[in-house]
Amino acid sequence: MSGRVLIVDALSAGSGQRTSSRDSIGCGPRAVAGVFEKHGIQCTIRRVDEVLPKRGALKRFDHLAVSAMTMDQVAVQKMVKLWRHFRQQGRVLLGGPIAADPENILKQIRPDVLVIGEGEATLDELLESNFLEEDVALADIHGIAFLESDKPRITNKRDLISTEELSERFYPSTSRIIDYNAYQACKVYVEILRGCSNFRRTKYPLADGTLCSECSNCDSEDSSKRIECPEDIPPGCGFCSVPGTWGSPRSRSADSILSEVKELLDLGVHRVILEAPGFLDYMRGTTPLTNPCHPPANLSAIEDLLGRLNSLPQVSEGNVHIAIENMKACLFTDEVAETMKKSMRSSSPNIGLETGSEYHMRQIGKCGSPEDVVRAVKVAKAHDMKPFVYLIYGLPGETAETTEQSVQMMRSVSEAGAERIILYGFRSLPGSAFAKYPESSLKDEFGQILRTEAETINLQKKEQYLEKVVRGIAAEPSRTHHGFTMIYPLEEGPLMTVPGGFSAGTLLSVKVTSVLSSGLVTGEVVDEPSHD
Numbered sequence: 001m002s003g004r005v006l007i008v009d010a011l012s013a014g015s016g017q018r019t020s021s022r023d024s025i026g027c028g029p030r031a032v033a034g035v036f037e038k039h040g041i042q043c044t045i046r047r048v049d050e051v052l053p054k055r056g057a058l059k060r061f062d063h064l065a066v067s068a069m070t071m072d073q074v075a076v077q078k079m080v081k082l083w084r085h086f087r088q089q090g091r092v093l094l095g096g097p098i099a100a101d102p103e104n105i106l107k108q109i110r111p112d113v114l115v116i117g118e119g120e121a122t123l124d125e126l127l128e129s130n131f132l133e134e135d136v137a138l139a140d141i142h143g144i145a146f147l148e149s150d151k152p153r154i155t156n157k158r159d160l161i162s163t164e165e166l167s168e169r170f171y172p173s174t175s176r177i178i179d180y181n182a183y184q185a186c187k188v189y190v191e192i193l194r195g196c197s198n199f200r201r202t203k204y205p206l207a208d209g210t211l212c213s214e215c216s217n218c219d220s221e222d223s224s225k226r227i228e229c230p231e232d233i234p235p236g237c238g239f240c241s242v243p244g245t246w247g248s249p250r251s252r253s254a255d256s257i258l259s260e261v262k263e264l265l266d267l268g269v270h271r272v273i274l275e276a277p278g279f280l281d282y283m284r285g286t287t288p289l290t291n292p293c294h295p296p297a298n299l300s301a302i303e304d305l306l307g308r309l310n311s312l313p314q315v316s317e318g319n320v321h322i323a324i325e326n327m328k329a330c331l332f333t334d335e336v337a338e339t340m341k342k343s344m345r346s347s348s349p350n351i352g353l354e355t356g357s358e359y360h361m362r363q364i365g366k367c368g369s370p371e372d373v374v375r376a377v378k379v380a381k382a383h384d385m386k387p388f389v390y391l392i393y394g395l396p397g398e399t400a401e402t403t404e405q406s407v408q409m410m411r412s413v414s415e416a417g418a419e420r421i422i423l424y425g426f427r428s429l430p431g432s433a434f435a436k437y438p439e440s441s442l443k444d445e446f447g448q449i450l451r452t453e454a455e456t457i458n459l460q461k462k463e464q465y466l467e468k469v470v471r472g473i474a475a476e477p478s479r480t481h482h483g484f485t486m487i488y489p490l491e492e493g494p495l496m497t498v499p500g501g502f503s504a505g506t507l508l509s510v511k512v513t514s515v516l517s518s519g520l521v522t523g524e525v526v527d528e529p530s531h532d
């Protein structure tokens with residue numbers, strides 16, 4: 001049997017320390033661990049920020065597998081350098097969204113194998129061929145890149161995993177959840193579907209000048225035709241690489257999702273996010289699903305999935321919160337909201353607006369319209385949900401006019417009942433249509449206008465929590481307020497910090513007493529903390 005594998009979760013680590021999404025556990029590293037377990041190979045997951053300072057621990061492992069995004073390149077470089085220093089032998093595998101720029105990553109990081117795109121089937125074949133122990137003919141394995149005589153070699157593309165394989169051949173590790181610090185308090189992402197249904201494309205030129213030639217495939221009634229672009233423009237919103245990398249949506253069976261969630265809850269997880277680029281694509285339409293707005297959501301499949309999850313004892317007793325995030329506004333109707341309200345105690349649908357300009361929205365390849373987003377927020381609010389609305393500053397095509405329209409639209413969605421505005425700076429992702437476009441900067445004039453507006457709205461929204469009691473779960477000591485503990489909302493609500501030390505997983509109720517920033521409130525514990 002092969003030796004122990006250290007799986008390093010570098011997702012969102014940037015240059016080595018996660019500053020955002022600290023309460024999130026993504027599904028990629030557990031999916032990788034599931035393939036090692038399938039082959040009877042022992043593995044352990046560690047966050048990169050825990051491993052980098054504890055070098056000696058590396059000696060316990062024989063091989064390294066790193067999961068990372070493009071933004072994490074510096075952290076991964078540090079990690080692999082450290083590994084090579086302590087362990088001259090043993091394989092180094094690297095995968096995740098970082099692999100979208102293979103030539104650069106091979107040159108900069110020099111892993112033994114870079115796994116491109118979906119990792120499970122590729123890793124399965126590598127382990128089948130005994131790659132950890134022997135030299136194998138890497139050129140014959142699809143979906144990887146490696147250095148051959150110091151030159152990048154990229155093998156043939158691997159076919160996407162089928163719906164059946166996603167449900168039956170591969171299964172994410174649940175036992176390795178215990179490797180994460182404070183996992184009991186974290187949002188644990190469970191993948192319910194992979195890929196995105198938006199096969200529209202941007203009308204702006206790519207960085208190399210390639211331009212849409214108006215062949216009309218993007219609007220074809222034939223769903224297979226929408227996949228083909230004669231100009232090879234990546235599908236989807238220009239800033240996003242999901243449909244280009246992961247293809248159109250493939251849903252996991254409710255049985256497979258249910259057993260994964262059940263095992264995680266039995267290990268003490270309290271917060272589960274049903275991960276999907278678009279939740280309402282779950283079991284929607286026929287394959288390939290390339291129209292983001294038609295047909296409507298498959299309500300019976302959604303009802304069945306949520307109903308079965310709700311019947312798990314920890315959920316029905318109210319000690320676990322199951323949540324959903326991303327939803328496309330054009331699919332979010334009254335019927336959808338009604339179904340979700342029946343099946344979920346509370347929820348915060350995340351709705352992408354990106355820009356307040358309808359013209360700009362269409363030009364970047366996004367589906368729907370700003371009015372769709374306002375309507376979706378109103379529908380959500382009418383059903384007691386707390387929708388978050390996402391925008392991006394620094395996008396290609398941003399002007400004084402689109403900025404003004406975005407400010408107006410932030411106010412409209414706020415009035416319509418948005419709980420929070422989440423504003424991101426544009427990052428140029430390899431594999432997306434806007435790859436190699438200049439990135440946003442904090443100094444951008446339009447970005448500053450948008451940030452100020454978002455901050456004003458978010459502060460007002462936080463003030464609405466003053467004197468309210470919010471149920472939360474203790475996570476970790478505060479890094480900014482000495483002697484305080486960070487408390488994540490168990491259901492919906494703000495990030496909180498309270499005086500005193502509480503161990504991870506402690507359930508408590510907090511009365512909010514003051515707003516510290518647009519993203520953080522403080523308060524006092526008002527009941528006996530309990531462990532579940």
Ligand code: SF4
Pocket residue numbers: 201202211212213214215216217218219228229230231232233
């Ligand atoms: S498939 Fe390509 S060329 Fe045809 S309309 Fe869409 S972006 Fe334009």
